[in-house]
Amino acid sequence: MSQPTSPTDQPEVRKGLAGVVADVTAISKVNPETNSLLYRGYPVQDLAATQPFEAVAHLLWHGELPTADQLAELRATERAHRALADDVRAAIDLLPTDAHPMDEVRTAVSVIGASEAAGLSALEAGGSPEDNVARSVRLFAALPAIVAYGQRRRHGQDVVEPRDDLDYSANFLWMTFGDEPDPVVVDAFNRSMILYAEHSFNASTFTARVITSTLSDLHSAVVGAIAALKGPLHGGANEAVMETLAEIGSAERVADWLDEALAGKRKIMGFGHRVYKHGDSRVPTMKAALDTLVEHYDRRDLAALYDALESEFVERKGIYPNLDYPSGPAYHLMGFDTGTFTPLFVAARVTGWTAHVLEQQAANSLIRPLSEYVGPDERSVPR
Numbered sequence: 001m002s003q004p005t006s007p008t009d010q011p012e013v014r015k016g017l018a019g020v021v022a023d024v025t026a027i028s029k030v031n032p033e034t035n036s037l038l039y040r041g042y043p044v045q046d047l048a049a050t051q052p053f054e055a056v057a058h059l060l061w062h063g064e065l066p067t068a069d070q071l072a073e074l075r076a077t078e079r080a081h082r083a084l085a086d087d088v089r090a091a092i093d094l095l096p097t098d099a100h101p102m103d104e105v106r107t108a109v110s111v112i113g114a115s116e117a118a119g120l121s122a123l124e125a126g127g128s129p130e131d132n133v134a135r136s137v138r139l140f141a142a143l144p145a146i147v148a149y150g151q152r153r154r155h156g157q158d159v160v161e162p163r164d165d166l167d168y169s170a171n172f173l174w175m176t177f178g179d180e181p182d183p184v185v186v187d188a189f190n191r192s193m194i195l196y197a198e199h200s201f202n203a204s205t206f207t208a209r210v211i212t213s214t215l216s217d218l219h220s221a222v223v224g225a226i227a228a229l230k231g232p233l234h235g236g237a238n239e240a241v242m243e244t245l246a247e248i249g250s251a252e253r254v255a256d257w258l259d260e261a262l263a264g265k266r267k268i269m270g271f272g273h274r275v276y277k278h279g280d281s282r283v284p285t286m287k288a289a290l291d292t293l294v295e296h297y298d299r300r301d302l303a304a305l306y307d308a309l310e311s312e313f314v315e316r317k318g319i320y321p322n323l324d325y326p327s328g329p330a331y332h333l334m335g336f337d338t339g340t341f342t343p344l345f346v347a348a349r350v351t352g353w354t355a356h357v358l359e360q361q362a363a364n365s366l367i368r369p370l371s372e373y374v375g376p377d378e379r380s381v382p383r
Helices: 044-050 053-062 068-080 086-093 101-117 122-126 129-154 168-177 183-196 203-213 218-229 237-248 251-263 283-297 300-317 324-334 338-362
Strands: 028-031 036-039
Touching (some): 036 044, 036 053, 044 183, 044 283, 053 129, 053 168, 053 183, 068 168, 086 101, 086 129, 101 129, 129 218, 129 338, 183 338, 203 218, 203 338, 218 338, 237 251, 237 324, 237 338, 251 300, 300 324, 324 338
């Protein structure tokens, strides 16, 4: 019989890896002094106010904002790879129209990865740093068509071909809705993409890094990250926010609805964050964008509902909104289906994921943590 171990012999187990520093990164951090999320040192709210999403993508991949020539080169490459590939469309069309849109995105990226790796060995598919930057740009360019077509086919609509005279954000909206978007909507959408682009070692990013650490390829890492983001505790919160607001219906019903929800111990999505203890620094920028959309679409009823729920919840629980709270209604006003919200998150976060893939590959070590066994001691099989 094994000897019992003393409490001092027990390893410290950090459930959910809470507080564990798994590696170093130069891509992003939350500055505790200013409560600001920094991309390569730049506050994200400043980037969202001044930069196109393509410039922020370059920043995440390369460490610096692009020069005018570098931005022009990136834009030319991105515009050359915007069209929905025939094999990708065929794979999406095999899925039921009531499948979750994240299943479409995951499948589409897997098809793209298979095409990119065709004829290569598993080791060759890992690629050089230059290969993987190029793959990152192509995937960044392809995702808007995938997300847009996913929404359109659920409405019985056909593909809208991309336009090379529009920037990334305007073209994304064009391919989704088939109308040239108003600059107010483009600006709000661009800001949302930048705010969602990166957030250090979150669950999906860490998943991508674990997969990359095995020397698997970039697309496999992104497929794994998409699977992690599909979980409602990570990426589905902006969908849940819109579902909550739709369930409540109006500002006048907030107090009674919240009484019932809290009594039933329901989790109210869109509030609180594991990293931010004093409010999500991205919220003011996204809320300002939402305010412009409320004005543009004349939806003060939605704004009143939003404000009432925030005020009531903060007063009762002392927990503040995270980015998903303003982004959900913003995407709703733009015309996106609620099920499309998390795929939009994918289209933005693919820049951060692939930046982390590049960083992991540059100084790789297989990620293989230990576990503390708590099952039965060794025993004999009954005869």
